[in-house]
Amino acid sequence: MYFDWITWGIWLLGFIIFIIWIIVPVKEFRKLLADRKKKGGDASWH
Amino acid sequence: MALVDIIIVVVFMIITFMVGAFFYKWVGDPDDFYVAGRKLTPFILAAVITATNVNLYSFVGQAGIAYKHGISILWQTWTGNMALVFSGLFIIPIMRRLRVRTIPEFLELRYNKAVRTLVGVLWVFRLSFWLGVVLYTAVIAAQAITGISSYTFWLFVFAVVAIIYTMLGGMWSVAFTDVMQFIFMLGGALIVLPLSMSAVGWMPGLIEKLPEMSFTLVRESGTYNWKFILAIFLLGIEWASVDQGLLQRAFAAENTRTVAKGLVLAGIITTPFALLWNLPGLAASVLYPGLENADQAIPMLLSNLLPPVILGLVLCGLISSQLSTISGNLNGVATLFTNDIYESLIKRKASNREILLIARIMTLVIGMLMIVFALWVPKKGAVEAYLTIIGVMDMPLFIVGIFYGLLWKRSTATGAIIGYLAGAAAGIVGQFILNYDFTITTFISAGAALVVTPLVSFLTRPETENKIEKVWQAKHISEEEKSSGDIYHIVPQTRAGKLSLLVYVSGVVLFIGGVVSGSGGWPYASLVAVVGMVVYFLGGYLKVNTN
Numbered sequence: 001m002y003f004d005w006i007t008w009g010i011w012l013l014g015f016i017i018f019i020i021w022i023i024v025p026v027k028e029f030r031k032l033l034a035d036r037k038k039k040g041g042d043a044s045w046h
Numbered sequence: 047m048a049l050v051d052i053i054i055v056v057v058f059m060i061i062t063f064m065v066g067a068f069f070y071k072w073v074g075d076p077d078d079f080y081v082a083g084r085k086l087t088p089f090i091l092a093a094v095i096t097a098t099n100v101n102l103y104s105f106v107g108q109a110g111i112a113y114k115h116g117i118s119i120l121w122q123t124w125t126g127n128m129a130l131v132f133s134g135l136f137i138i139p140i141m142r143r144l145r146v147r148t149i150p151e152f153l154e155l156r157y158n159k160a161v162r163t164l165v166g167v168l169w170v171f172r173l174s175f176w177l178g179v180v181l182y183t184a185v186i187a188a189q190a191i192t193g194i195s196s197y198t199f200w201l202f203v204f205a206v207v208a209i210i211y212t213m214l215g216g217m218w219s220v221a222f223t224d225v226m227q228f229i230f231m232l233g234g235a236l237i238v239l240p241l242s243m244s245a246v247g248w249m250p251g252l253i254e255k256l257p258e259m260s261f262t263l264v265r266e267s268g269t270y271n272w273k274f275i276l277a278i279f280l281l282g283i284e285w286a287s288v289d290q291g292l293l294q295r296a297f298a299a300e301n302t303r304t305v306a307k308g309l310v311l312a313g314i315i316t317t318p319f320a321l322l323w324n325l326p327g328l329a330a331s332v333l334y335p336g337l338e339n340a341d342q343a344i345p346m347l348l349s350n351l352l353p354p355v356i357l358g359l360v361l362c363g364l365i366s367s368q369l370s371t372i373s374g375n376l377n378g379v380a381t382l383f384t385n386d387i388y389e390s391l392i393k394r395k396a397s398n399r400e401i402l403l404i405a406r407i408m409t410l411v412i413g414m415l416m417i418v419f420a421l422w423v424p425k426k427g428a429v430e431a432y433l434t435i436i437g438v439m440d441m442p443l444f445i446v447g448i449f450y451g452l453l454w455k456r457s458t459a460t461g462a463i464i465g466y467l468a469g470a471a472a473g474i475v476g477q478f479i480l481n482y483d484f485t486i487t488t489f490i491s492a493g494a495a496l497v498v499t500p501l502v503s504f505l506t507r508p509e510t511e512n513k514i515e516k517v518w519q520a521k522h523i524s525e526e527e528k529s530s531g532d533i534y535h536i537v538p539q540t541r542a543g544k545l546s547l548l549v550y551v552s553g554v555v556l557f558i559g560g561v562v563s564g565s566g567g568w569p570y571a572s573l574v575a576v577v578g579m580v581v582y583f584l585g586g587y588l589k590v591n592t593n
Contacts (some may be wrong), residue, residue, distance in 0.1 A: 004248035011239055011324070013318040018232050021315075024089040025225045034071075045228060 047192040047349075047357065050346075054358030055365065056228070059207055062223055062369065066176050069218035077217030077400045079405050080147045080381045081298040083245035090225055090553050091308025094295050095488035096316050098372035099126070100231060100374020101180065105323045105364055106187045108341035111270075112327030118270040122278055123320040124579060127313035128557070129282030131586040134309025135550075137287045137448060139534055143307045143520040143527075147297055149288055149447060150386040156451045156517050157459035157509070158391065164463060165443060166386030169290055172439055173379045174412055177372060178419020181205055185370040185420065190345040192361065201417065205366060208373040209413035212380075213406045217298055220373045227366030234363020235322035241351050252325075255332045263572035264564030272564035272571070277485050282445040284492075290382060291375040292428040300525055305533040306590045314583050323502035324500045380408040438477065442469025442495035452521075457499055457515050465499025472542070535593050542592040550585025553578050 073079050088095065111119040130177030135195045146152045150169065153520065156161035183225070185200040244250050253261065265271045286292065286309075299305040323344075329341035333350075337343055352360055382406040386447045389396060396404070450457035473491030476482045479524045482490065527533045 001248075002248065004243065004250075006249045007240065007243045007325070010318060010321045013235060014236050014239075014322050017315045017319070019227065021089065021093050021225070021232070022098060024391055025093060025365060027088055028087040029222065032087075 048354035048362060050354050051192075051358030051361060054193075054355065055203070055361055058362040058365070059203060059212065059253055060137075062366075063211055064227065065208050065226055066219035066223045066373075067206075069215030069216050069222060072218045073214075073402065075500060076401045076405065077147075078218060078386070079317070079402055079427055080377075080385065081294065082217040082221050084145075084298055085300050086295070086301060086304070086308070087296045088304050088307035091295065091299050091304060091514055092311035092315060093228040094221050094224040094370075094374075095130070095292065095308060095312035096319070097231070097366070098291060098374040098548035099230040099312075099371075100297060100316065101367045101371040102184050102187045102364060102513060103229075103484065104320070105235075105367060106182070106322075106341055106344050109323050109327030109330070109344045110342075111407070112324040113270070113337070113342040113343040114263065116256075117272055117328060117463045118263055118268075118274075118325060120264055120320055120324050121270070121275045124286065124317055125275060125279035126282040127316050127320075128279065128336055128456055128579060129286040130309050130313035130316075131583065132283055132305045133286035134296075137452070138293065138305050138309060140300045140452065140517075140520045140535055141293065142297060142299060142302050144517065145335055147294065147385050147442070149290055149293060150382065153462070153519075154390075156447070156514070157462045158195070159460050159468075161446075161459055164384055164392060164466070165447075166382055166390070167273050170379055170387070170412075171288060171381050171437055173375055173382070174415045175419055175435065176374050177379070177412070177416035177424070179366065180371055180375070181416055181420035182355060185374075186343070187345065188365070190342060190362070191348055193503070195350070195419060201420075203367055205413060205417055205420075208369050208376065209410060210374045212373045213409040213413075216380075217294070217377055218539045220377050221295070221298065223302055223373060224370045227370040227439055230366040231363040232319060232322075232357075234360040234366075235319065237356060237360055238326050238350045239322050239354075242326040242333075242347055245351060246329045246332045252328055252332060256328065260331070262326060264561055264575050266539050266567040274485075274559050275490075275560075275561045275564075275575075280536055281441075281485075281488060286439055287448045288440060288443050290410060291371075291378045293579040294378050295374065301530060301532050301534075302524065303532050303590065310583075310586045314587065317579075317583070372416070376409055376412055379412045383412075384410045384507070417535075438470050438487070438491055440491040441473070443464045445469060445492055445495035446499055449496075450503075452517070454500070456503055456508055458503045458506045458509055461501075461503030462497045464502045468498035469495030531592065534590075538589065539592060540593050543589065546588035546592050547583055548585075549581060550589055553580070553582025553585050556581055 061203055077083055084473060085234050108119055108122060121203050141152055144152060144153065144155060148166070150166035153165055159298040181204055184204045185197060188200045188203070189195050199473040211223060243249065243252070246255065259265070264275065296309060297303050300310055327343060330347045335341060337346070342556065348360060384401060388404050389401060445465065446462045450462070469491040472494030476487040491523070519534060523533050523535065535543065538547050556578030560571050560573070560578050563574065565573035
């Protein structure tokens with residue numbers, strides 16, 4: 001069976017970005033949420 | 047389109063709305079609404095910027111051009127990505143240090159309130175019109191892909207949901223719905239690429255069935271030749287330095303280094319992403335040759351190749367691309383009006399509560415205006431009109447605000463106003479009287495602003511040193527950076543930093559050398575230009591991670 005290295009190489013790059021951009025923003029959002037809870041405010045950061 | 051696909055789209059819209067509305071409570075003051083409290087981190091910022099820049103034009107319009115003219119249209123996105131990196135490394139960190147929310151606000155700091163008001167008012171209309179164009183193209187594309195011809199349905203999908211969640215959560219809603227939408231649009235593109243390539247016999251099948259020219263990145267002649275690449279690169283730098291829709295997100299970064307990192311990352315990740323929507327355009331030219339309207343290529347490919355459920359998911363990705371662009375720009379216009387017109391001219395001592403109310407009302411009003419424009423623009427040649435606006439309004443702003451504003455202390459407010467108006471007037475003459483095309487008009491308007499601004503500046507009294515000093519000082523590290531310890535040097539101070547700059551400059555030289563050598567038909571021109579671009583990105587990435 002033929003394996004198209006070029007197409008799947010491009011696809012893999014996209015897939016890596018896809019996975020990183022699911023994991024990291026979720027982590028960063030959790031941190032923002034935790035910071036927010038620590039500051040105790042519900043309506044504002046300030 | 048099957049019922050299951052419609053259900054998937056409706057559920058996606060509900061989730062988007064809920065995510066957007068969740069952030070309502072996070073908005074306590076105008077900074078939260080305008081710039082998400084300046085808390086955005088590099089990866090969030092990169093996703094937000096990418097989601098705002100990639101829209102249905104990319105998936106349908108640009109892929110349609112690839113269908114018709116081949117892969118060289120990729121440079122439109124790639125040079126834009128390079129411009130993002132340039133702006134992120136050298137321009138936007140200065141603005142972030144000044145803690146401005148809009149470009150007009152920067153213009154007041156550098157020149158005076160008159161320049162701020164002039165540009166602010168013009169940009170409210172410019173972005174409102176752009177939103178109308180975006181909405182119109184979204185509805186047309188969605189109708190073609192799905193076969194659902196109800197204008198009201200698509201209006202709801204694209205406009206109403208985005209208006210409501212942007213109104214509620216401002217930049218917080220925009221940022222996190224953008225991240226989600228970025229994931230959906232990338233996911234959709236990851237599904238379409240292998241399906242379309244397998245349908246044409248993968249890469250060898252594509253190469254065998256299409257003329258060699260379709261794969262030439264830097265061309266000697268034709269519509270998207272080497273001159274186009276250089277021109278669009280310059281336009282990209284202008285766009286990445288003055289576009290309110292883009293910069294407002296950058297201003298939401300938690301610190302100066304984050305701005306630079308976010309923009310560099312956004313430029314880098316959109317580069318392979320662009321292949322994911324352009325290669326299916328090439329595949330469509332094998333599968334459905336001879337289409338009169340190239341914009342039909344991708345809709346046709348999607349409706350023929352994708353089974354139910356998968357089609358629904360890919361549609362969510364396409365809708366995402368447009369929702370993120372609409373919501374981001376809606377927030378941008380509301381900010382421009384409230385920050386640069388209401389707070390600056392109408393009521394200077396308005397309370398936070400009052401400002402937030404006005405910003406939300408303006409989001410609604412601009413949303414309505416967007417719908418009106420979307421109904422009106424098709425009769426007036428929307429896209430052409432918009433391109434004219436860019437040529438006439440954006441390039442003079444870049445010359446006056448960024449080029450002279452940041453590089454030449456002697457430029458004055460009067461010089462800036464007259465230079466800006468002269469650039470705009472020259473653009474109008476070029477476009478409507480001399481009937482030049484958009485690219486030439488852009489350079490005519492830039493040239494006029496470039497000449498008139500210094501002439502008038504020399505005839506008027508220089509700005510006071512104190513006023514200019516604040517802007518000049520922002521080229522160096524700020525107190526905010528010193529106290530946080532996260533310092534970003536625009537001009538590198540360490541050996542590693544200087545080396546990274548050298549890599550970056552080598553990338554610029556290789557890229558330009560490759561593109562220019564394409565003018566003589568050199569067979570390795572494309573390869574050198576692409577290698578140059580990769581080196582350029584590498585240099586940019588190293589620079590934001592070193593000092």
